[in-house]
Amino acid sequence: MMPSAADPIAPMLAKAVDAVPEQGGKLGALNYEPKWDGFRAIVYFDGETVEIGSRGSKMLTRYFPELVEAFTRLLPGPCVLDGEIVVRSGEQGHEKLDWEALSQRIHPAASRVATLSVATPAMFVAFDLLGAGDESYLERPFGERRAALDELVGGLGHPVHLSQTTTDPALAARWLVEFEGAGLDGVVAKPLAAAYAPNKRVMLKVKHHRTADVVVLGYRMHTSGTGVGSLLLGLYTADGALANVGGISAFTDVRRRELIDELAPLVTRDAKGDPVRGATERSRFSGSKDVSFVRLDPTLVVEVRYDQLEGQRFRHTAQFDRWRPDRDARSCTFEQLERPVSYDLNEVLA
Structure with missing residues (x-):
């Protein structure tokens, strides 16, 4: 059975390492992607209703009405997405992540939430698919989940995006340097053969030091x-x-x-x-x-x-x-x- 907001799932976590890991280690083949600096979120869509869960027990749904509207309008059917909520700022061609603007989105007043949803709209960067239709994908290997995610989300358009990926550690090492200029804070390596492991540090993360x-x-x-x-x-x-x-x-x-x-x-x-x-x-x-x-x-x-x-x-x-x-x-x-x-x-x- 597909995971649901009634019994929210804890996101899979990453263990810190000092450098971008090479292919062929004990974790087997790896997939590399940018490490986003936002709010980790799991999106539950049952075909009609959207709920957005956080890394903890707190639901984020009420703080991002523009994303709720977008998921309802864009997602083709019931699914559960793992990803990151971010806010961008800057002039066209020089945009970057804006943590300060994102942090302001958590506000108790509904009127303020509505105002900020227009002034500093968020977007969602998806990087894993935990279920679709009525089927759970948790036991599937990440390589298979990612391929299904690309097919489901790839053409939806703003504000739902996909994170880049590569299997080339040299390119990932370049990303670690270049992408910081856009506000990202590292690179994540995911074993392609691994099942989704809630609250377990299966992935590897490399951050700037x-x-x-x-x-x-x-x-x-x-x-x-x-x-x-x-x-x-x-x-x-x-x-x-x-x-x-x-x-x-x-x-x-x-x-x-x-x-x-x-x-x-x-x-x-x-x-x-x-x-x-x-x-x-x-x-x-x-x-x-x-x-x-x-x-x-x-x-x-x-x-x-x-x-x-x-x-x-x-x-x-x-x-x-x-x-x-x-x-x-x-x-x-x-x-x-x-x-x-x-x-x-x-x-x-x-």
Whole structure:
């Protein structure tokens, strides 16, 4: 029986690797495709009604009415699609993915959802077919599922698209570099013989990894109330302003407690000797989370690993690499960051 929204299926996941894997390894023949940076979504269409499931348990249907309309109008019959919801921006010939615009689409007000569906319409990039008609495709090998997907979706038109694929690892390695300029964040390799494995890391993903020297602006306490939960990071702009670019976390219990003592001499204090606190901008994803932090004298430099930049912030949480006592904080500027060459999103779509 074909999967349904009444019993939503968890998407198949990917395991991180350091480089584009070659053909002929233990996973057998591989198919490579771009790694999209959007909302993972499984679309359920029973011939009349559309539901859009997320990677978690939350349904995304109400946030993307333009996609619901398009699926209802374009899909030829009942099916279940796995893919990514993305928003594009930029001038024609220089379009790229726009994560900020996509994140704004998750809004509690129906009126705002309706407005954004017109102002920043989403599109869906399909990369797997989990069922069609009344038949489940979960046990079929990916090569067979992908061929059926191409036949089903290939000619539907905007806003339903197919992701490019190749079996050439050299071309996939080129995509890893070129497609970043269109806002994508890596390459995925899928075993052609593998069945669909919900919530299992069967696929392989290669993402960009870079390092940067950044200034530690402050810290947030851990949710347990003991020790440092995360460090806030900054970089100097061309006009000398210190901009918040993200954070690092994932410290062990022991290390969290050690950091409290190590950072104590750098804590900024008021006239009474109390720590000065600041707060980062609250977003729709922070909810009721405490966004306050303890300010530090901006002299401590840390080297971090990151994958990509979105505007003036790291797209994902950075990873601690090492302290840099040899670096002057004022030398930590945006100029050190590698910027990908612009690449038109239309060249990425199949």
